[in-house]
Amino acid sequence: MKKTNCLIGQSGGPTAVINSSYKGIIDTVKEEDDIEKIYAMRFGLQGFLKGEVIDLTKKNKEELNLLRNTPSTIIGTCRYKIEDYNQNEEDYLKFFELVEKLNIGYVFYVGGNDSMDTVYKLDSYAREKGIGIKIIGVPKTIDNDMIVTDHCPGYGSAAKYIATSVMEIARDSRVYDVKNVHLIETMGRSTGWLAAASVLASNKKLKAPDFIYLPESKFSISNFVRDVENKMKEQKAINVVVSEGLKDKNGNYITASNSTAHDHFEHKRLGGVAETLVPFIRDNLCKRVKSIKFDVMQRAAAHCASGVDRNEAYLVGQKAVESVLAGESGLTMALDRVSNNPYQVEVIKVPAKKVANKVKLLPEKYINKEQNGVNKEFENYVLPLIQGEVEMPYIDFLPHFAKLETVE
C-alpha cells in the first residue's frame, strides 16, 4: 500500500490546550505505518490556500513533548469562512490541488462551530467529486459553546484560570477597610460559560464572586446597581463577574449602548463591559470601583491549565486519527459525560454538519432566579473539568514552551 500523508489545521481562537490535541494526533499517526508525513497548515486554511505548509514530521522529540504544555497554537490559525462550493469553487479547487500535490489522505481540522462548517463543506465537496480523502473535526474552544458535546477542550483550563484568579482578586479586594467594588470581565461574546465558571472561586471561607451576570439573561443596569447596593449593606468588598457579551432587554450590547467615551482622537471608545459599568457604581454607590479584564490570559494561561482538560484535548486528537483510519469522514469528535461521580467521559462522533455554526447557550436550568448567578447544578457540571494539575517543564522556573512554527 502506498503511504500517504496527513494534514493538521486550525481555525478560530487559541486555547491553552490546542497544542495538546496536535500531540494526540501526532503520537497516534506516528504509530501508523501507512501515514508518512505530518503536514500542518500555517495560519489555518487561509494560510494553507496561499501554500503555507509546515512539515511537523521534522520536529524533534523534545519539542513535540513540549506541545502538551504550550499555549496558543504553534501552527497558527485564521478566521476564514469558506463559501459554499456551489457559489464559489475557487478555494476548493486550490485546496484539493494542494492536497493532491502533498499526497494527503487525512485532514484534521481543529476548531469550534465555524471550523466544523469548514469540515462539513470540504468533506461534502470531496464526496461529490469522488476525492478519496478523510476530513475530521477536532473540537476546541474556551467559549464552550459547541452543541452536542458535553463540553469543549480548552474550556476547562480557561475556567480554572478564571476561578483561581477570582479567588486571588477577592482576597486582594478585602485588605483595606473601605467599600469597594471589583468588576471582573471574562470573555464570552454570546454565551456565559466562562463567566459562570467563576462560581468555583466561592468556598466556605469566602463567598466570591457575589454576582455573575451572563449574556443569556437580559441585563438591566438598574437591577445590577440594586444588587450591589443591597450586598453592600452586608459587606464592604463586592466582587462581580460579567461576561463581555452582556446585552440589554432590546438585545443591544451594554458596551455599545452605554459608552459615550471618546479617546484622544475623538474616536468613540468601545471599552469592555466592566469598564462601561464602572461609572454606574461610582456615581451611585461608592468611589472605589475597579474594572479588571482577564483578556487573552484566560485562554493562554498554560501555567494554570486543567489536567483533565489537557488530557481530553489529547484524547480527541487521538480519537480523530482512529476515526479517519476507520474510514470515517465529515465527522467531529465530541465528549460524552457518561458519569459525573466518578467523572468519566467517552469520545463520541457527530456529523460536522450537525454542530456547524450552532451555538450552545448556558442552559436556563443553571441560572438562578434572580439572574445574577449560577446554581449548584452548574458547579457540579464545571468542577470536574478543572481537576488535575499539569507538570510544567521549566527553564529557570519559567515555562519551557515549544517553538512556534509561525515564527521564522
Added chain:
Amino acid sequence: MKKTNCLIGQSGGPTAVINSSYKGIIDTVKEEDDIEKIYAMRFGLQGFLKGEVIDLTKKNKEELNLLRNTPSTIIGTCRYKIEDYNQNEEDYLKFFELVEKLNIGYVFYVGGNDSMDTVYKLDSYAREKGIGIKIIGVPKTIDNDMIVTDHCPGYGSAAKYIATSVMEIARDSRVYDVKNVHLIETMGRSTGWLAAASVLASNKKLKAPDFIYLPESKFSISNFVRDVENKMKEQKAINVVVSEGLKDKNGNYITASNSTAHDHFEHKRLGGVAETLVPFIRDNLCKRVKSIKFDVMQRAAAHCASGVDRNEAYLVGQKAVESVLAGESGLTMALDRVSNNPYQVEVIKVPAKKVANKVKLLPEKYINKEQNGVNKEFENYVLPLIQGEVEMPYIDFLPHFAKLETVE
C-alpha cells in the same frame, strides 16, 4: 519574668507573600517562652487605633500552615501616615495606651517605605518617653523600591507572574497572520522594577517583549511609535510592556497629559497608560492594538509565586523576631545579596529612619541606551528572585487559602 505579648501590623499594598512573613514571625515567636499572645492589628495602624485587634494565637495549626500560600494580607492593611508627634501626639497616646492595655512588648510592622516611617516615629516616641517596647520593620512591596535592601519580599513573585504571563501573551499574539501590537501594563507608579522584570519572558525561541518603557526614562510618544514602526518591518506581532507611571519630558504622567476620554457621565477618564497609548499606534501603524493590564493579579497571584520570594518573606519575619528578642528596636530587616552564583542572601538590619519615605529607582546601569529596554545585567539581577516553585495546597484543584481575619 512576666510574659508579654506581641503585635503584628501591616500597611501599604498587599503582595503574594506577606502572609508568609506573618508565618515567619508567628513560628519564631511560638518557640519563645517569654511571649504569650500574638495580636494583630486589623486593617493596619488605622484599624488598631480604632481598637481593632485580632488574636492570632487562637488560629489553628492547619490555618497557620496555609498562610505561606495565601495572597493578600489576612489581617488587613491601611494607607495611613502618622504625623510627627511634635505636631500631633494623639495617635501616639492612643497607640501606646492600647499597647499597654494588651501588654505588648514587641511590635512587627510589615510594609514599604511609608511603613518604615511609622516604625521610625513610633520607636522614637517610645524611646523619648522611656516606654520599654521594641518596634521592628519587616520589608514588603511588589514595587521593589525600598533603598538599602537588594530587593524586597513580594517583588520576586510579582516578577514571576509578569514574566510568565508575558510569555503566554506573546505566544497568543502570534497565532494570526496579521500585524498586531499588544501594550501590556504593569504596576509601578514611580519605578520600573516590575515592568523591567518582563525581560525574563524572552528566551532563545521567542524574543518578547520587544520593548520595555520605564518611568525612570523620559517617555516620548513619537520615539515609542517609531520603535514599534521599525520593529514592524521585521515581524508582525509586537509586544510592548509599559510601566503605569510613564512620564513625559516635563515630568507629567502620560496618562494625565494624553487622555481626553470622557465617560458616560462626562467625567474625564484617566485610563491606564497602555490604554492611553492605543490610539497612537492604531491611527499611525496598525488597527489591531490591544491594551492589557495585569492589575491586582500581579500582586495577588499566589498560584504563580516564587519559591525564593516566599522563603525570603518568611525569613525576614523570622529574623525580625530574633532582632527584637536581642533588644533591638527602630530597625527594619533588609536583604543583602552576598553572592549571585550561587544566589545567596543574608538578612541585615537597617535603621528604619534611613529607608523611610525614600524611593529606589531602577538604576540607569540596567537601562539600555535606547531607553526602551533593560540589559543582561538586570536579567542577572532579577532571575534568581523568581526561582523555585511552591507547593500549593489544593481543594478540588483550586488553591486552599487561609481564612481572612478581616472578614467576619
